[in-house]
Amino acid sequence: MSTLQIEQVSKLYRTSGLAGGVTRALREVSFDIDQGEVVTLIGESGSGKTTLGKIVLRLITASSGKVVFQGADIAGFGRAELREYYRYVQGIFQDPFSSYNPIYKADRVFEMLRDVYFPRVPQRAWEAKIDSALEAVTLNPGDVRNRYPHQLSGGQLQRLLIARALLLDVKLLIADEVISMLDASTRVDILNLLVSLKRAGLAILFITHDLSLGNYVSDRTVILRRGAIAEMGPTPAVFGNPQHSYTKALLDAVPQLHKKWHSPGAVRDVSAATRRPGRSVGPVALAPPALTECEPGHLVAVEE
Amino acid sequence: MSDSLIDAPAGSGAEQSAVAASLTPIGAGAAGLASPHVVRRGGEFVHYAVRNPKLLFGLALEALFVLGAIIGPIISPHNATDLFRSYLHPSAQHWLGTNNIGNDLFAQLVYGLRDSYLVGALGALCASAIGMALGFIAGYRGGWLDEVLQMVTNIMVMIPSLVLLIVIGAYLTTRGVLFEGVFIGLTTWPWVARAVRAQTFTLRSRDFVDLARLSGKRPAAIVVRDIAPNMASYLFLVVVLLFGSSMLLAASYDFLGLGPTNGISLGTMMNQAMLWSALQLHTWWWFVAPGVVLTGMVVALLIANVGLDEVFNPKLRSQ
């Protein structure tokens, strides 16, 4: 049985003011995440990827549909069950400096867990747990303990958050753009860390807008467009054999080191370049485009 | 399961352990280098605080008045209720002269200072407590609770407090300082609630609040330990402002005769001066002193507040 099942999750926001009406942030999105699997959720701004991450973390509630974790619908959790849920499911966010309360030391993120999850653990054993979690993310305890967030680098702060998740019995990690605010030279280390954790059995929902990152770490890819799934399947299939025009357009637009956007001498149609396919404007229907299977496991949506 | 995640070598492959090995000694150096050049926020605040002219001036002036309130009754040669000859000009025996029935006005002034400070503190405390509680709840929870509390706040704002006080005054014929302080608290909390609510909204959307929720913490704990301390400077400014406005408000009520029925305060002094036609009778010493002192107390506080705002907010600093 899959660790997490997302079933027909939709999220509507009622907007007041100029637009009026509703904004459909998510439209009946469904997919599963298994143990030891990295699923990348790729989308541009407004695709709803962060919203889905927050719904899985129960920081916001879905308007319809359900999220099932190990057989239980998370919407029905009371406070005690939610605490148990957070023992297994944790999240890491984009801005490392915003994730820490600047007036406290960085390792307070560990202390915050202690009362609720480790109430009777003696001090010595607690310190040992923290040290081994830090070592698991290749951080030297001497460098990061007892320091304020502004004294540490973005990479160290993100690793600390991973270590915090490891302190619990985390089975699923929601990583929302966790490296986009880090320097290029340290990004890959965090990615490698996530992959090694995956090999040890952790399931990861890797949310990003950067296709090259998704391609590097993930086993399966879900491409989200305007709240609905455009294409979904094993990563080599989606990247190697894209079917949806949106996926193709995204892959075309990714700047690569060794391949130019245009062949030299080609005339650049600048105004057309700004009107990307799949960038249709206008209201979005509630029903998402239907998905068809073009290869085993590789699903494509009907063009909208 | 959990053990295997932690104990599993994070580096599955030579490259990872090579990175880990090289990370440790360099990391130690880098982290060691990181600390000295960072100026801790506490130290920075004190540095700017002692160099801010508005803050220093305001605090000094206020300190003068506080000193007056404390030692004034001790050094005053007379009591506030003793009787002497009436309408004496300020002189060596009576530093601020006497009033219509012969009370020494200096003694009244320094006792009145105490009352004013007491009411100011009480009003500020009450308004802060109620306003902050409601502001935090509305800002943190949002949704329908926020809508309800906003409605309550708006209703409270609309009720004219002066009229309310007159009506209550008709029923409660004996009122003390306690009543006045609490009344001011109960009528001025709305703007505190609004300000706190707005700030709470912005702080609530920060990631560290989400992280606290993901740690299973209760909302009350999150507000008290995570949100409020980040607003500490703002809350402090609010309380200081409230203190000043409570004193002013109390003096206004006293001046109109709606103040405590017992006791002396700056406002009651000015009230009596007005009732006994001090202006027309040219007994200027009766109302000038309390007026000047009251203005000074409140203005000093406000100037200090502006200075404090500059200290807390780097963008306002002129340097």
Added chain:
Amino acid sequence: MTVRVENLKIAYRTLAGDVCPVDDVSFSVGDGEIMGLAGESGCGKSTLGTSLIRLETRMAVLGGKVELDGVELPIDDDRAMRRYRMKEISLVPQYAMSALNPTRKIRRLAADLLRCHGVGYGEIADELRRRLDLVGLDAGVLDRYPFELSGGMRQRVTLVLSTLLNPSLLIADEVTSALDVSTQRAVGELMMEFRDRRFVKSMIAITHDLSILAQIADSILVMYAGRLAEKAGSDTIVNSPLHPYTQLLLASLPAVGVRHDDTTLVGIPGRPPPLSNPPAGCRFADRCPFAYARCKEQPPFTEVRPGHQVACWKVAEEVQAA
């Protein structure tokens, strides 16, 4: 048209002393050239770029000079620089999308900007409309408020307004960073188009994203901890970089088609040194796998091959031996 920067040193005044995000920097940008200024956070690239047009109040020029067509620019004099801004040098700042005044319609914004520089709105209205059309925006955009436009549209409006008076040099600070992939490509192509049509003569594109620079830049200048590391044509930098930092940086970038199962990339261990207390000698030495005794002395930024400048003792030695 050339821009020449010589030995520029800019300091940032803090309570704890002077910090130099730009430490003895020299380079030049030729006519029609898009030079990419690359580096990671804290290397000083944004300071370098924006100091060419406006120095912030807490910064000071400690040495060096900037010349535009042989004329020295008074970059430390805020008022004197006014006659150069927008007409000779223009800037598209970081977070330009949020740089538009939310209470003004675009037309009003444009008129205000133009009036500051002595140009009437009427004279240039036609050209403005032509350029908006070129970037794919219809003239109705002028009558809208910034919040009614999407992020990409705002970025394009800012680009058009900044280049309206045909400045010689455009400084684009992280203009593609906050954008979606498809808008990134659109804006990148726009920048090249503007250069081709001579709306701007040359450009300095500041970004941490080397792959964008590989697409749009003619030459790339890599900065590290306030100093220059390497400068060469963009093809040379991408295909045959010489400085160890550039090499390691390029090796750590995931690209589409590269999967962890096949190729595990490696990052650069450690962190850049703090600019408030930089080490003597080469600043990359403590993270460099090739560091040796000589690196305790700062290597000069010299031309080791035609059109290719590097600041590294090892590289200089190897090129000399070859």
